[in-house]
Amino acid sequence: MFWTKAAYAAESGGTDHGPQILFSLFGLDVTSETTTMWGIMLLLAIASYLATRNMKRIPSGIQNVMEFAVEGIINLLSGIMGEERAKKYLPLLGSLFLFILISNYSGVLPGAGHTPGLKAPTSNWSVTLGLALVVFMSTQYYGVKERGLKYFKHFFEPLPFMFPLNIIEQMVRPLSLSLRLYGNVFGEEMVVAGLFALVPLIVPLPMMILGLLFGFIQAFVFTLLASIYIAEATEVHHH
Amino acid sequence: MDIGTGLIGLAAAFSVGIATIAPALGQGNTAGKAMEAIARQPEAANEIRTSLIISLAFMEALTIYGLLIAFLLLGKIA
Numbered sequence: 001m002f003w004t005k006a007a008y009a010a011e012s013g014g015t016d017h018g019p020q021i022l023f024s025l026f027g028l029d030v031t032s033e034t035t036t037m038w039g040i041m042l043l044l045a046i047a048s049y050l051a052t053r054n055m056k057r058i059p060s061g062i063q064n065v066m067e068f069a070v071e072g073i074i075n076l077l078s079g080i081m082g083e084e085r086a087k088k089y090l091p092l093l094g095s096l097f098l099f100i101l102i103s104n105y106s107g108v109l110p111g112a113g114h115t116p117g118l119k120a121p122t123s124n125w126s127v128t129l130g131l132a133l134v135v136f137m138s139t140q141y142y143g144v145k146e147r148g149l150k151y152f153k154h155f156f157e158p159l160p161f162m163f164p165l166n167i168i169e170q171m172v173r174p175l176s177l178s179l180r181l182y183g184n185v186f187g188e189e190m191v192v193a194g195l196f197a198l199v200p201l202i203v204p205l206p207m208m209i210l211g212l213l214f215g216f217i218q219a220f221v222f223t224l225l226a227s228i229y230i231a232e233a234t235e236v237h238h239h
Numbered sequence: 240m241d242i243g244t245g246l247i248g249l250a251a252a253f254s255v256g257i258a259t260i261a262p263a264l265g266q267g268n269t270a271g272k273a274m275e276a277i278a279r280q281p282e283a284a285n286e287i288r289t290s291l292i293i294s295l296a297f298m299e300a301l302t303i304y305g306l307l308i309a310f311l312l313l314g315k316i317a
Binding site: 176179180182183184186187190217218220221224 | 292293296297299300303304306307310
């Protein structure tokens with residue numbers, strides 16, 4: 001059936017075989033997702049370097065673009081956690097947003113999924129689970145850093161018997177964060193591969209445009225949720 | 240193709256099919272209320288639009304979970 005062709009064309013991690021391993025480095029296997037992640041890191045590093053050397057008072061060119069992006073992210077975060085905390089947690093949340101955005105879009109590049117070495121990193125559950133675990137660990141870390149060990153008291157907050165429910169809620173958060181992002185990117189990729197196996201020419205196009213829209217929305221929602229979790233964990237009530 | 244494969248195929252189809260019912264109803268309700276809110280107060284349209292997109296993404300995730308199970312099941316038979 002066309003499904004086998006689509007599965008082969010997408011080279012995705014099904015249940016039979018894992019992601020395609022390119023080579024081994026220091027005993028660890030390097031897959032296409034990893035090399036694409038290196039490419040994205042390089043792209044972001046070079047763009048940041050070019051935007052911040054010879055910084056002018058009135059920006060122009062790439063400095064303008066970067067300032068627009070950073071200001072947009074700060075506005076988004078200020079709505080949730082207030083201006084000063086937004087600036088404090090901007091490195092983590094801004095990096096998450098930019099990385100997820102670019103890696104969602106890297107799946108639309110020509111040859112993504114077919115050529116070895118280019119595959120959207122977020123189309124693999126391992127990557128999104130890693131990102132979600134980073135968010136989980138940072139909420140606990142920042143919570144303890146802001147409120148000390150009394151942070152753990154908030155698990156007993158409304159009523160002490162809610163403790164198991166609160167723990168379960170904390171554990172489910174990385175799962176839902178990672179699955180939402182992974183499902184959106186992987187699902188879009190699989191549907192495009194299936195449509196491509198049917199009619200290679202114009203038909204996959206609407207789905208790819210939807211993929212662009214959803215890629216941005218998912219990056220936005222991931223960052224928003226991460227900021228809500230951190231804001232909730234570092235809530236300090238001033239008397 | 241034996242009955243086992245057929246049942247797995249059926250399960251995959253039902254998984255994604257049933258998973259779209261409730262989120263679609265929820266998203267329709269949300270969008271309707273958002274339209275009413277924008278009509279009542281057009282100057283708040285930007286904030287309402289942002290909240291609307293976020294809420295739709297949350298409900299979309301529930302359908303995606305069903306789609307993931309369908310992919311996993313299909314991966315077992317093909």
